[in-house]
Amino acid sequence: MDYREQALRLLPWICGRCAREFPASRLRELTVHHRDGNHDNNPPDGSNWELLCVYCHENEHARMEDARAGGGGRDPAKPPATHRPMAGLGDLLKRGK
Numbered sequence: 001m002d003y004r005e006q007a008l009r010l011l012p013w014i015c016g017r018c019a020r021e022f023p024a025s026r027l028r029e030l031t032v033h034h035r036d037g038n039h040d041n042n043p044p045d046g047s048n049w050e051l052l053c054v055y056c057h058e059n060e061h062a063r064m065e066d067a068r069a070g071g072g073g074r075d076p077a078k079p080p081a082t083h084r085p086m087a088g089l090g091d092l093l094k095r096g097k
Contacts, residue, residue, distance in 0.1 A: 003042040003049065007032045010046040017056035031057040037064070 013022045013030060022030050033050045034041060041048045052060060 004032050007046055007049045011051050015053040015056050016050040017052055020053055029054050033057055
């Protein structure tokens with residue numbers, strides 16, 4: 001039995017992201033996502049697996065690729081924003097009463 005068959009036996013047939021349920025007739029739309037990204041890490045208890053629909057699985061991998069390409073975080077050389085657009089809102093509301 002391969003890890004997909006094992007995952008389908010162990011885990012509920014629900015996408016771990018969008019929570020859509022899948023009947024047996026549509027199981028081909030569920031994929032096994034390896035949480036740590038290592039496709040060789042297949043513990044028998046399924047702790048490294050997550051069932052995702054094909055759309056959420058594609059989205060998860062696209063997000064990982066974006067993060068690797070540098071789109072996933074703040075540039076440490078650039079200081080964080082300091083502007084506080086709502087800082088004086090409380091005073092303005094008090095004056096309006």
